[in-house]
Every structure is written in structure tokens, then in C-alpha cells.
Amino acid sequence: MEVHLVETFQEAETFMSWLGERRPILAMDTETGGLDWWKDELRLVQFGDSECGWAIPFHLWGGLALDAIRTYDGPITFHNAKFDVRYLNTNGAELSYGKVHDTRVMAVLLEPDKRSGLKDLGVRLLGADADEWESALNKAKAQGKWNWATVPTTLPEYWQYACMDTILTARLYELLNPRITGRLREVYELEIAVENIIDDMERRGIHIDIPYCKYQFESMTDASQALSAWCEIEYGFGVGSNAKVAAQLQKDGVLLTKMTPGGGWSVDESVLKTIDHPLAIAVIKSRKANRYASAYFGNYITMSDEGFLHPDVNILGARTGRMSISRPALQQIPRDALLRNAFIPRDGNALVSVDYDQIEMRLFTHFCKDPGLIAAFQEGDFFLNAASLIHHTPITDKKDPRRQLTKNASYAKIYGAGPNKFAETAEVPIEDATMFLMEYDAAFPGVHTFQQAIINLAKGRIIEEGSAFVNTPLGRREPANEDDLYKLVNYLVQGTAADVFKQSLVQLDRMGLTENFVLPVHDELVFDVPLSEAEEFGRTVKAAMERTDFTVPLTCGMDILERWGNKYEYE
């Protein structure tokens, strides 16, 4: 293996002549001063193949790197392309995903349950001493008190490590690309198309009402500090210490029964809300105020770039194929208008939100083909219809508790819950829960039959192929541990929902409808579009997303919002 740092014209010429050679694949990588592409600098741009790597310091030789990208017309592979393509394109490159490959996507599609970091894969698949280069760099960084932003580009441990990443990536490509065959190749192409769309979406950003966040942050911080101070004076410890809270409650005669996995006394909200004690009330309030101030409003203020959040979307964040979002975690914002109202459209625009109706329940019904579930989706409210079938009597009031119980039981089935967990979630006595699940199974016998069929399929595969897995209709592989076969039903449903969601994104992109796309949330797409076009736009998107190629139709709902938490009236 050879590694080079471009420092002179001579080396630049040698690099360009190396770039002109024929090779199976060109690998690229970047090193940056941080993760925030809108403010952190691009420091090194690396090119490599299976035998040789080049590092180009961007501040000195950026023109050379951009020339190389512009003139190279073969395919280029990255490991997690979105990060590098973003950095390169915000620094003058014009890379298109048409010629981009991604070895991380390949690795995850082949082994969704394994770690997909470049170093992990290098060690696992190439037997490489990839982690040694990283340790050498870490040691040098520690010695020089350098971080990613300050480590000198001429430090051998840095640029050599950087070169090695491209060599590893090229070798990974040569190993993995031939394994992406058949239907998995279609899934791969879907993921790369999604990566492109999400890249644009992240760069576009979602608009935040910063003055509103600042006001709410202050208010929540004040509330939080008042509660902390009260607890400190009254009891001599902070509200955040669960062990001390539990001890104090017990000292005051409260009987605790729920345990944590680690063996302590649980003082979670479900426990505290049953306790008549000022400390219990203060802890509940304090946790919420703290979280609202720090995880939400505070993050929106500090993470935003001139009023826009540019989150990190991991297009293969979950083992099932779902996306995950971090910095900040925009997929798990409480459905509380106070928080969601922080998200606003651009001036003169509206937020258009289109989401699939009960997509996992519909896909579950598609797979298990139970006649009762299929019938319950025919018209009207599914959970009312299902409740009526279970109880053999018409139930028409959405507030009827039997509807909520049916809903809880339905999702318990999708997730593989037993009577105990179902009872806990639905907040009903275990006897009632057990009885209801029996009635559910009696009304929808296809559910249990299907779950058994999946488990039997997986058992057969363990014998014939050595591992347990299911494939989604698209061909996405969903493996499970041998002692977790019950999870496969959920993986099939969640994975297929991810396929549908991602296909809808690509379809919308082909129709030219993703230019204002600002956020994906598992089954919901949010757009930021001119107010005058919002309604027609929403109808078009909704129509494009809906599908009739499953046993039950996949339908969508649509909302036009002045803030994410508030709704316009519209018909």
C-alpha cells in the first residue's frame, strides 16, 4: 500500500496522472473540522483505490481536488456518501449521486444487524488493522492536544489515516458490490436515491421560530430552577437523582414495588403519578421542564444556523430500514403544540404534512390476510370496526374505551407483546388483558396463524441457511437472533413500511415534488411550500403516495399548518 500527501506541484502532477489510470473503483473521503458543514471547514480531500491513497489539504490545494472531481468520469464510492458529498458540494464541487456509490449502504443491506462503521467493517471483513491507524491518530491527537479542527494536515498520523480510509473503502466496494445482486440491487438503488433526496433536505433545513424558542427556553429554565431549589432546600438533594428520590419517598412511608432492570427502585412517571407526595409531583414537573428546556428549545437555539435546523438523517438508522434523525432528534418531538409550534414555514409559506393512515396496521393486515381485519379496513374507522367484530356488537363512539383497547391490542400484536406488557400499556388488569387478547385472537384467527408461519419459516431457514431472516416484498433482508424469532413479524411490517415510505420519496422526487421537502417522520412527510399553492400541492402529494397494490389500500391524510403544532381548517 502507498499513501501520499500532496504538498508540491510535482506531487500534484503525479496525483493527476495516477487519477488517470484505469481502476475498478475510485474511493473518496473527506476530513473536516467538525460535523456542521455550514460552519466547520473542509480540511482534507482523499482519493484512493485498493492499493494507493492520496490526501489533499483543501486550504492549499482545493482547486486541484475540485478539478480532480470534475474531470473524473468513472464511478466514485464513499463510505456514508451523504456526509462527504455535502462537504464537497458546499465547498465548490458539483458531485451528482448518479455516479456515487456508498459502501455503508451496501454493508447495512447485507448485514442490517451489524455495525457499519468503516473501521468495524475493515476489521470484520477485510481482516485489516484499520483500527491501528485510528489508534495512532488518536495518540498523536492526544499528545499534541489537537482535535479534528486543529490537527495539522501535515501530521503523518493524520493524513496517512485519512488515506487509509479510501483504501479501505475501495477494498470494501470490491468485496461488497458483487454481493448486491438481484432484488437487493433494487433496494440499494432505492437507498442511494433516498440519500440524494435527504442530502438536499438536510441542506435546505427546517425553519425555527428562534424568538419563540428563546422565550420558552427562559420560561422552562425558570420553572426547572425553581423546582431544583425547592428540592434542595426541602430535602438536601437534587431532583435529578432517582436513587435519592426513591430513598426519600420510602423514608416518608411510600411503598415502592417496581424495580429497574439494574435492580434499583423505579421512580418513573407511571410510579410517581400514583404517589400522593409533594416530591413525586415536583420530580414529574422537573423532568418535563428540564427536557423541554434542554433537549428541545435549548437545542433548537444552539443547533440552528440562522434560524434553520439541519439535522443528521441516518437513512439506514434502524435495523429494519427505517431512518433515524439526530442533532437534533426531530422524529421524537412530543405531540405537544407548545413544542411543535417552534417549527414554522418560511415567510409566505405553509407547512404541508402528508402521512400514511395506520400504515403498519394495514401492512400487517396485508401480510396476515385475516378476513376480519381486511373487512375492518373497508370503510369507516378501522379500530371501531375491529372493536365491533371482537365484541359482536356495533361500536360507533370513538371515545368508547373498547376502541382504545382494540388499538392497544392491535399494536401489541404487531410488536409481539404478551398479556403482561399489553396490560401495562393499556393500563388494564392482567385478567382483563388476557381475556381481551383471547377475544382478539378469536375474532382475527389469521393473526396468530401468521405469526406462527413466520416463526416456522425462520426455523426452516436456520436449518437450511444457518440464520433466521425474512425479506420484505421489495427484497430488503431482515435478520433476527435465533432466540428473538417473534421479532420477525415486527421487522417485516416495519421494514415494509420503510420501503413504502422511501419509495414514496423517490416517486415524489421523480415528479419534481421534493424541492420543498423539509422533514421525514417514519410515515409523515413535511413540506414548506408557498401558501397559495399549499392545498393543491398537498393533494398532489397525497395522491402520489397512496397505493392500491396491497391487500388493503394505503391511504394518506393531509394537513396544512401555519405552525407544526397548529392546524388550519381545511376541507
Added chain:
DNA sequence: GTCGCTTGCCAC
């Protein structure tokens, strides 16, 4: 001070 674990809690 950093790291990793535990606990708790939010989403779909």
C-alpha cells in the same frame, strides 16, 4: 475532564 452505563422518556 472524558467515557460508558443506567434510568427515564419522547416519537412512530
Added chain:
DNA sequence: AAACGTGGCAAGCGAC
């Protein structure tokens, strides 16, 4: 035989 799934993040806390 029975088993609720997938994530991200903050604070506390002990270990290094």
C-alpha cells in the same frame, strides 16, 4: 414456553 418493535438524548454517577 414466552418474549411489545425501532430509534435519540439528557442527567446522574462511577471509573478511568
